[in-house]
Amino acid sequence: MIILSGAGTWLQKSLLDECRNGTIQFDADVVNSLVSYCERAPPSDAKEYLSNMIGERNCEDIIAGYLQRREAQGDRGVEDGPHNGMQIYVKPQTNEVWSAGSKRNMRNSQTRVLDSSSDSSVIDASIGGETTEIPPKSKSGPGKGKKTGKGISLAEATEGKIIMARGAPCQCQATRHKLVTNCLSCGRIVCAQEGEGPCNFCGALVLKEGSTYAGLEGSIVPRSDSEAAAQAFKDRLVEYGRTSSQRTTVIDDQSDYFQVDENAWLSEEEKRAILKRQEEAQLAEEARKKKVVVSIDLLGRKVVMANDTENDVCINTSILDGGTVAERSTAAARIKPNPYILENPVFVIPQQHNEFGPASKSRRSARGPSNLHRNEAFIKTGRVQHDDPFVYVLNTNMAERDNEGMINTAWKTPKTKERLNLFSNEDTECMLDFEVKESEASAFDICAPQQGKKFSLSPSLLAEKQAQRSQRIETSSATSILMPGVVLLKRWLSKDIQVEIVERCRYLGIGPGGFYQPSYGAESKMHLYMMCLGMQWEPTTKSYEKKRSVDDASPPGIPPLFESLVAQCLRDVRHAYAVEDSCSNILETIPEMHPNICLVNFYERSGKLGLHQDRDESLESRQQGIPVVSFSIGDSAEFIYGIERDVDLADTVILESGDVLIFGGPSRMIYHGILSILPQTAPSWLIERTNLRPGRLNLTFRQF
Numbered sequence: 235m236i237i238l239s240g241a242g243t244w245l246q247k248s249l250l251d252e253c254r255n256g257t258i259q260f261d262a263d264v265v266n267s268l269v270s271y272c273e274r275a276p277p278s279d280a281k282e283y284l285s286n287m288i289g290e291r292n293c294e295d296i297i298a299g300y301l302q303r304r305e306a307q308g309d310r311g312v313e314d315g316p317h318n319g320m321q322i323y324v325k326p327q328t329n330e331v332w333s334a335g336s337k338r339n340m341r342n343s344q345t346r347v348l349d350s351s352s353d354s355s356v357i358d359a360s361i362g363g364e365t366t367e368i369p370p371k372s373k374s375g376p377g378k379g380k381k382t383g384k385g386i387s388l389a390e391a392t393e394g395k396i397i398m399a400r401g402a403p404c405q406c407q408a409t410r411h412k413l414v415t416n417c418l419s420c421g422r423i424v425c426a427q428e429g430e431g432p433c434n435f436c437g438a439l440v441l442k443e444g445s446t447y448a449g450l451e452g453s454i455v456p457r458s459d460s461e462a463a464a465q466a467f468k469d470r471l472v473e474y475g476r477t478s479s480q481r482t483t484v485i486d487d488q489s490d491y492f493q494v495d496e497n498a499w500l501s502e503e504e505k506r507a508i509l510k511r512q513e514e515a516q517l518a519e520e521a522r523k524k525k526v527v528v529s530i531d532l533l534g535r536k537v538v539m540a541n542d543t544e545n546d547v548c549i550n551t552s553i554l555d556g557g558t559v560a561e562r563s564t565a566a567a568r569i570k571p572n573p574y575i576l577e578n579p580v581f582v583i584p585q586q587h588n589e590f591g592p593a594s595k596s597r598r599s600a601r602g603p604s605n606l607h608r609n610e611a612f613i614k615t616g617r618v619q620h621d622d623p624f625v626y627v628l629n630t631n632m633a634e635r636d637n638e639g640m641i642n643t644a645w646k647t648p649k650t651k652e653r654l655n656l657f658s659n660e661d662t663e664c665m666l667d668f669e670v671k672e673s674e675a676s677a678f679d680i681c682a683p684q685q686g687k688k689f690s691l692s693p694s695l696l697a698e699k700q701a702q703r704s705q706r707i708e709t710s711s712a713t714s715i716l717m718p719g720v721v722l723l724k725r726w727l728s729k730d731i732q733v734e735i736v737e738r739c740r741y742l743g744i745g746p747g748g749f750y751q752p753s754y755g756a757e758s759k760m761h762l763y764m765m766c767l768g769m770q771w772e773p774t775t776k777s778y779e780k781k782r783s784v785d786d787a788s789p790p791g792i793p794p795l796f797e798s799l800v801a802q803c804l805r806d807v808r809h810a811y812a813v814e815d816s817c818s819n820i821l822e823t824i825p826e827m828h829p830n831i832c833l834v835n836f837y838e839r840s841g842k843l844g845l846h847q848d849r850d851e852s853l854e855s856r857q858q859g860i861p862v863v864s865f866s867i868g869d870s871a872e873f874i875y876g877i878e879r880d881v882d883l884a885d886t887v888i889l890e891s892g893d894v895l896i897f898g899g900p901s902r903m904i905y906h907g908i909l910s911i912l913p914q915t916a917p918s919w920l921i922e923r924t925n926l927r928p929g930r931l932n933l934t935f936r937q938f
């Protein structure tokens with residue numbers, strides 16, 4: 235409660251008079267707020283406030299009079315609390331709403347300031363946060379008003395907490411007053427000041443939800459019983475419509491998810507399909523529980539046991555999506571492979587003195603295990619192609635060991651499933667099931683299996699150098715010039731080199747593009763096994779190709795060791811030639827040669843090769859007389875040669891293991907062939923070291 239001082243009462247009266255005169259345009263409540271503020275404020279603030287609000291020029295006298303009165307009464311502001319002898323303010327009871335700019339209303343308004351002794355005037359300032367409505371029209375006349383009028387501050391008034399006159403237009407767009415609703419006709423935002431009723435813009439009736447505006451509800455009094463019944467029926471229908479979705483939604487978990495049999499929404503066919511899938515899923519789940527996926531990270535030295543949960547999720551969630559469990563799990567696996575699986579490891583069967591270092595007696599402690607037993611291999615890296623020769627070698631070895639004996643027929647394709655013991659170089663042991671893709675063309679292994687026999691897969695550079703050195707030391711070769719340009723280097727290939735060549739040819743020969751039995755046509759197989767290096771010689775077309783027609787395999791490359799041997803033997807040939815025939819131009823007889831083709835033939839005991847010319851190399855190569863260099867290893871052979879294609883006229887020379895024959899220059903196009911293989915003529919040390927099959931290995935190097 236604010237009790238007005240004498241000065242305050244005077245100020246209030248004076249301001250109201252000015253309002254009536256039209257000098258200022260405030261309604262009574264604003265005036266009351268203004269006065270109550272001034273009463274609380276110090277004189278200087280009150281002066282400034284009045285000047286700002288009503289204009290100094292307009293009401294100079296009022297401001298001065300008020301301040302004088304304040305001074306006269308000892309400059310005391312009003313106090314909250316019980317009246318202490320001063321006048322109090324009672325909210326005037328008005329017949330008209332005070333609204334800014336309405337002179338008529340102001341003139342008609344009847345505000346009264348009562349003496350405290352006659353009637354206490356009180357402004358209730360405890361409005362709080364709620365909007366306080368001042369009734370637009372008071373039926374009580376002047377002096378008869380209740381004493382419960384609400385005092386408001388100017389701030390409250392400007393904040394919109396006070397509704398001055400219900401229905402009066404307001405532009406606050408519900409920023410100052412509470413939102414009532416939007417006009418459904420023009421969209422106007424109607425605030426609490428304007429309230430329900432005709433829209434102030436378009437005139438349409440604005441009602442909020444559940445409105446009782448103007449007593450609309452229940453205002454239609456039914457005129458008859460039937461109208462009343464119709465009304466009730468209508469209400470029931472409207473109510474039904476409003477709440478129907480809530481009342482009719484059935485959440486039937488039981489039939490939706492659990493009871494396939496009694497599900498009214500499924501056809502018999504669908505029920506059967508779902509039951510089948512459920513059964514499949516159950517079986518898959520049981521199988522999954524039994525299955526343990528162990529991923530072995532040999533490099534990281536970890537064993538990871540992985541639950542195949544991703545697949546489970548897919549199987550479970552897709553049960554209604556159709557497809558078999560296998561299809562669904564395949565799809566799942568396609569999406570997310572097990573990240574721990576070691577993809578494509580390379581398995582190597584090492585041997586003594588190979589790149590993994592010297593072997594240890596104890597396989598458990600071996601860093602590079604060499605004494606591996608059946609089905610044991612060394613894992614080299616994390617990557618391999620299934621058609622990688624390493625895997626072929628491994629499987630060949632295992633297949634042969636399974637048979638535990640000599641295989642005299644062509645090498646058999648590997649078993650598709652094998653169990654393999656793996657050893658990492660950190661002495662980790664594990665078992666692994668793996669699958670190997672079978673080759674299209676059956677490979678031929680030039681070496682027979684031998685229990686415990688190891689073979690080198692990839693000798694180090696050091697081993698190559700050693701082999702070359704020993705070549706120079708061991709060789710006690712003899713050179714013969716058979717014809718101009720035809721030179722025979724007897725036993726030019728050292729023992730080690732011969733072993734090396736056999737092992738490399740074996741390794742390459744059982745891999746893709748390895749040994750096969752070529753044929754000129756449907757019924758005419760050649761009497762030998764052949765493997766092409768560098769380029770593929772096609773017997774049917776008698777031309778060089780990138781891939782071979784029989785299985786589309788690309789020929790392996792020529793090992794660098796072979797190339798260096800060719801270069802070295804050519805140097806030796808030229809040297810020998812120079813000694814033997816000092817007159818000839820050696821580079822014309824034996825021109826420079828860089829082999830890019832090597833045909834590797836293996837003749838079994840019955841093998842042979844008819845008289846022919848090597849004429850499928852380029853014309854340039856042939857015309858230049860670039861030589862063909864031929865290495866012989868294993869059983870000896872009757873080599874026939876001549877300038878005509880007539881066996882009877884051909885000369886014969888025995889080519890033994892280690893012999894190198896060169897024909898180039900003027901003899902580049904001689905006819906030549908293999909008449910026969912001389913049985914059991916291969917050196918015993920070669921068989922012991924390589925287990926080369928009975929027969930002869932021949933390599934002819936050419937430059938296309």
Ligand SMILES: O=C(O)CCC(=O)C(=O)O
Pocket residue numbers: 833835843848864873889906907908932934
């Ligand atoms: O085996 C041989 O010594 C000769 C091979 C041959 O002439 C050839 O492959 O073209």
Ligand SMILES: [Fe+2]
Pocket residue numbers: 846847848906934
């Ligand atoms: Fe030939």
